[in-house]
Amino acid sequence: MLRFIAKRLLWMVPSLIVVSFLAFVLIQLPPGDYVTTFIATLAASNEVVDQTTAADLRARFGLDQPMIIQYLKWISGILLHGDFGLSFEWQQPVSNLIWERMALTLVLTFSTLLATWGIALPVGVYSAVKKYSVGDYVVTFLSFLGLAIPSFLLALVLMYIAAVEFGQEVGGLFSEAYVNAPWSFGKVLDLLHHLWIPVIILAASGTASLIRVMRANMLDELNKPYVTTARAKGLSEFHLLVKYPLRLALNPFISTISWLLPNLVSGSIIVAIVLSLPTAGPLLLQSLMSQDMYLAGAFVLLICALTLIGSLISDILLALVDPRIRLE
Amino acid sequence: MSEDIQQRTPHCRRLDRRSVLKGFAGATAISALPYAARAEGAKEAPALAKLVVDGKLAPLADRIPASPMVVTVEKVGRYGGALRRGLRGSADHNGILRMVGNQGLVRWNLAFTEVLPNVAEKWEVNADSTEFTFHLRKGMKWSDGHPFTADDIVFAIEDCAKNTELYKSPPTPIVIGGKAGTVTKIDDTTMKFTFASPYALFLEQMATPLGQHPTLFAKHYCSQFHPKYNPAVADLVKAANLSDWGTLFRSKCGDIEIPTRWGNADKPTLDPWVIKEPYTGGATRVVMERNPYFWQVDTAGNQLPYIDRLNFNISQDVESLMLDVISGRLDIQERHIDTLQNKPTLSQNMQKGGYRLIELINSGSQQVQIYLNLTHKDPKMREMFANKEFRKALSLGMNRSEIIELVYLGQSQPYQAGPRPGHPWYHATLATQFSEFDQAQANAILDKLGYAKKDANGFRLRPDGQKIFFAIDVIPTLYPDEVDALELAKRHWADIGIDIKVNTIERALYYTRGDNNDHDAAVWPGPGGLDPMLDPRDFFAQHTQGSRYAVPWAQWYVSGGKDGQEPPESQKQRMKLFDQARATADLQKRGEIMKQLFDLTADAFETIGICLAVNAFGICKTNLANVPAKYPNSWSWPNPGPALPQQFFFST
Numbered sequence: 001m002l003r004f005i006a007k008r009l010l011w012m013v014p015s016l017i018v019v020s021f022l023a024f025v026l027i028q029l030p031p032g033d034y035v036t037t038f039i040a041t042l043a044a045s046n047e048v049v050d051q052t053t054a055a056d057l058r059a060r061f062g063l064d065q066p067m068i069i070q071y072l073k074w075i076s077g078i079l080l081h082g083d084f085g086l087s088f089e090w091q092q093p094v095s096n097l098i099w100e101r102m103a104l105t106l107v108l109t110f111s112t113l114l115a116t117w118g119i120a121l122p123v124g125v126y127s128a129v130k131k132y133s134v135g136d137y138v139v140t141f142l143s144f145l146g147l148a149i150p151s152f153l154l155a156l157v158l159m160y161i162a163a164v165e166f167g168q169e170v171g172g173l174f175s176e177a178y179v180n181a182p183w184s185f186g187k188v189l190d191l192l193h194h195l196w197i198p199v200i201i202l203a204a205s206g207t208a209s210l211i212r213v214m215r216a217n218m219l220d221e222l223n224k225p226y227v228t229t230a231r232a233k234g235l236s237e238f239h240l241l242v243k244y245p246l247r248l249a250l251n252p253f254i255s256t257i258s259w260l261l262p263n264l265v266s267g268s269i270i271v272a273i274v275l276s277l278p279t280a281g282p283l284l285l286q287s288l289m290s291q292d293m294y295l296a297g298a299f300v301l302l303i304c305a306l307t308l309i310g311s312l313i314s315d316i317l318l319a320l321v322d323p324r325i326r327l328e
Numbered sequence: 329m330s331e332d333i334q335q336r337t338p339h340c341r342r343l344d345r346r347s348v349l350k351g352f353a354g355a356t357a358i359s360a361l362p363y364a365a366r367a368e369g370a371k372e373a374p375a376l377a378k379l380v381v382d383g384k385l386a387p388l389a390d391r392i393p394a395s396p397m398v399v400t401v402e403k404v405g406r407y408g409g410a411l412r413r414g415l416r417g418s419a420d421h422n423g424i425l426r427m428v429g430n431q432g433l434v435r436w437n438l439a440f441t442e443v444l445p446n447v448a449e450k451w452e453v454n455a456d457s458t459e460f461t462f463h464l465r466k467g468m469k470w471s472d473g474h475p476f477t478a479d480d481i482v483f484a485i486e487d488c489a490k491n492t493e494l495y496k497s498p499p500t501p502i503v504i505g506g507k508a509g510t511v512t513k514i515d516d517t518t519m520k521f522t523f524a525s526p527y528a529l530f531l532e533q534m535a536t537p538l539g540q541h542p543t544l545f546a547k548h549y550c551s552q553f554h555p556k557y558n559p560a561v562a563d564l565v566k567a568a569n570l571s572d573w574g575t576l577f578r579s580k581c582g583d584i585e586i587p588t589r590w591g592n593a594d595k596p597t598l599d600p601w602v603i604k605e606p607y608t609g610g611a612t613r614v615v616m617e618r619n620p621y622f623w624q625v626d627t628a629g630n631q632l633p634y635i636d637r638l639n640f641n642i643s644q645d646v647e648s649l650m651l652d653v654i655s656g657r658l659d660i661q662e663r664h665i666d667t668l669q670n671k672p673t674l675s676q677n678m679q680k681g682g683y684r685l686i687e688l689i690n691s692g693s694q695q696v697q698i699y700l701n702l703t704h705k706d707p708k709m710r711e712m713f714a715n716k717e718f719r720k721a722l723s724l725g726m727n728r729s730e731i732i733e734l735v736y737l738g739q740s741q742p743y744q745a746g747p748r749p750g751h752p753w754y755h756a757t758l759a760t761q762f763s764e765f766d767q768a769q770a771n772a773i774l775d776k777l778g779y780a781k782k783d784a785n786g787f788r789l790r791p792d793g794q795k796i797f798f799a800i801d802v803i804p805t806l807y808p809d810e811v812d813a814l815e816l817a818k819r820h821w822a823d824i825g826i827d828i829k830v831n832t833i834e835r836a837l838y839y840t841r842g843d844n845n846d847h848d849a850a851v852w853p854g855p856g857g858l859d860p861m862l863d864p865r866d867f868f869a870q871h872t873q874g875s876r877y878a879v880p881w882a883q884w885y886v887s888g889g890k891d892g893q894e895p896p897e898s899q900k901q902r903m904k905l906f907d908q909a910r911a912t913a914d915l916q917k918r919g920e921i922m923k924q925l926f927d928l929t930a931d932a933f934e935t936i937g938i939c940l941a942v943n944a945f946g947i948c949k950t951n952l953a954n955v956p957a958k959y960p961n962s963w964s965w966p967n968p969g970p971a972l973p974q975q976f977f978f979s980t
Contacts, residue, residue, distance in 0.1 A: 048538070055497075056497070059496060286418040
């Protein structure tokens with residue numbers, strides 16, 4: 001086991017280097033650079049950048065150098081000093097910008113995960129056990145609906161209703177009084193008060209697909225001989241379900257962990273933008289849009305690292321939960 | 329008009345230039361009159377008065393100058409309240425600048441026609457416009473209570489703006505004829521700008537946002553990040569984990585239009601409100617509070633601003649700003665919501681949101697300026713575009729009234745280029761030549777040019793057998809209306825046998841293609857409607873990015889003949905005329921020179937326009953008073969700044 005983990009960890013180093021290079025190239029690929037985008041964005045509000053300033057900016061950020069040199073400068077800063085560089089736009093260290101937003105992103109992702117699993121598990125099992133009953137049809141209908149509605153649309157509709165019909169404050173994770181207040185019991189309550197809207201929106205589509213997966217997996221297991229045998233031996237129906245078929249049907253849930261970690265950063269971007277959530281997603285999109293190289297590069301690198309770590313964790317967990325899976 | 333420039337004091341400066349906006353200027357006249365010693369009778373906000381009583385703040389008379397700037401307000405306001413405004417999450421720092429950061433040496437009047445005193449109480453200009461002496465206000469203070477003197481301006485220009493480690497080349501507004509001006513201190517409240525050649529436009533430049541350098545850097549604070557004043561600056565750079573002192577300086581003291589200008593709450597400013605919660609990466613709001621040392625008072629002697637604080641909410645999605653407006657959660661907003669498409673929604677919800685509309689006068693001239701690339705890399709295309717008759721045929725072949733009716737809801741008129749109607753420099757030929765719809769004449773011209781042969785689809789062929797076809801670059805995300813207008817023009821032109829492609833591209837690509845001179849043609853709104861001196865890019869090849877009909881000519885002009893391509897004679901004459909106009913202080917003479925320039929532009933007919941730039945709309949809560957009903961919408965007149973937000977107040 002330890003050998004396996006060590007091997008996987010070692011493999012991560014070359015993968016990350018390749019990925020970092022690819023990421024840098026991809027971000028550079030669109031025509032223009034940070035300065036052109038900056039000028040264009042300002043032009044959208046009829047604003048003009050002094051022409052000498054533009055040339056100055058380009059030279060200062062090293063954008064006039066060949067890409068490979070820009071890459072080497074960036075990667076050597078990371079490898080040698082652990083320095084991810086300064087964001088072009090904000091002139092702040094990239095690492096500060098990212099970590100500032102990570103805490104709330106974690107809260108949001110894990111609440112969404114809990115809500116998704118909390119709903120999807122029991123409902124999926126129910127819908128499998130009571131196959132083709134009225135309840136199954138209702139649940140199936142709702143879950144298809146959840147799959148079909150894009151989450152950003154749901155967010156917009158909910159926001160419109162809340163703002164126009166109820167005059168409620170929408171968007172953000174805190175009310176105005178608490179935005180920059182230090183953490184207190186009141187602030188936590190305020191967070192919970194605001195958190196449910198994004199959680200419901202984000203959970204809607206995730207729940208729907210997991211219900212379908214759970215239902216299909218359970219149906220596979222329910223007809224197997226060992227279930228019939230257990231039932232014949234007089235095991236209570238609940239005990240039977242939870243102890244055997246459910247455990248096997250859980251595998252896909254564990255596999256989701258591998259994409260859960262990168263989702264911390266990149267998931268739910270559109271919903272977060274629509275709802276103005278102070279999470280990592282909008283900052284990632286913003287940095288890509290403005291071609292803020294160092295910030296975007298750091299984000300992509302982080303996402304890749306999290307994907308690799310996530311898949312390692314889910315591999316290990318799968319091996320622990322399901323005795324049929326072997327690591328060698 | 330013919331007053332002696334040397335005696336240019338604020339009282340008698342009634343330059344009747346650009347009477348275009350006079351009508352509304354009179355209605356809500358806001359102008360500053362320098363009264364003597366006002367400070368004694370002044371009153372202040374209750375919160376500040378309490379601090380004074382508690383001994384935590386100096387008395388008002390010690391905080392404001394002996395002769396504060398007196399703002400003539402429509403109604404004397406009441407103190408209090410928080411004003412809400414929306415910002416976008418990225419690159420929206422100028423949204424703050426426009427509201428608070430408009431405190432240059434001088435400022436624009438409401439009509440955008442003349443320059444008024446601001447930080448400088450008065451000034452004198454010498455006969456050949458090479459020396460500008462400014463008199464500052466005695467006893468004026470930075471927002472931290474430190475005195476503001478001529479030393480600050482000398483520091484800002486000589487040590488900062490002209491420092492090659494900080495600015496590779498000095499900012500354009502302080503440069504004329506390739507040489508930066510020099511500032512010298514005369515006494516604590518007097519200083520002088522000296523230029524190597526006449527620079528009559530300097531005062532106007534100082535009233536625009538890009539001319540704010542003189543009042544941007546507080547010497548007592550910013551000098552600690554400057555190696556000339558702090559030999560140990562390298563330690564500070566190291567402690568902040570930065571690469572050089574320039575980066576540190578910019579992150580602490582900012583620059584005119586970079587986000588870090590609003591990212592440091594410790595930096596002293598001259599603005600009516602100062603940063604409490606900064607604009608940084610990932611911020612969800614920006615909060616600014618009143619500057620207790622603000623140097624302006626109203627006519628009743630009350631210190632401004634009236635409003636206690638500004639709350640800028642940051643929305644990642646611009647659409648959600650509209651939602652905020654409709655539900656009445658923004659007090660004044662025009663940024664990001666001012667498109668024509670939004671107008672019906674905005675007017676429908678006026679009652680519900682509790683706001684009224686403000687008309688924003690477009691400072692531009694042309695809504696959709698079509699720039700055929702007269703310096704095209706392909707010689708065949710170049711020859712075709714460079715022919716004035718060809719451009720004339722295209723212009724005549726376009727049904728402008730249909731475009732105005734369908735795309736601009738009838739809110740415009742056929743137009744080519746030049747100062748807007750009503751402007752003293754309005755040039756009828758330049759504005760309206762070839763703007764009628766006459767397909768028969770267009771066809772006749774094209775036949776005569778040798779494009780009479782047509783292919784199976786009815787499109788004309790060039791003598792070399794190629795179909796006449798070109799692509800017009802347009803950025804759909806920036807100007808969706810231009811795409812619609814071009815689609816209609818494409819149909820009109822198909823009727824005269826000309827095929828085009830409406831080339832919708834991403835904005836960075838648009839700029840790259842323009843910079844590399846790779847485009848066939850491009851569209852952009854044509855500027856210079858109210859400020860022809862400040863943005864003449866459509867009148868001759870002046871702007872290396874903006875004069876898209878001949879970028880290499882503009883490069884030739886800007887580099888003084890070193891780069892780019894040599895332009896034709898008419899262009900060279902106009903370049904000379906413009907340099908001459910820029911050096912002429914007498915407005916009448918300047919107008920005469922510009923008339924010659926416009927004559928040449930009209931004769932050359934380089935750009936094809938569709939219609940007069942359309943006015944936009946903003947919103948303002950019904951209880952927000954002293955906001956003019958209309959004002960210009962421009963970057964040189966950074967709305968709403970010159971309408972003086974410090975004298976807005978909540979009436980209920």
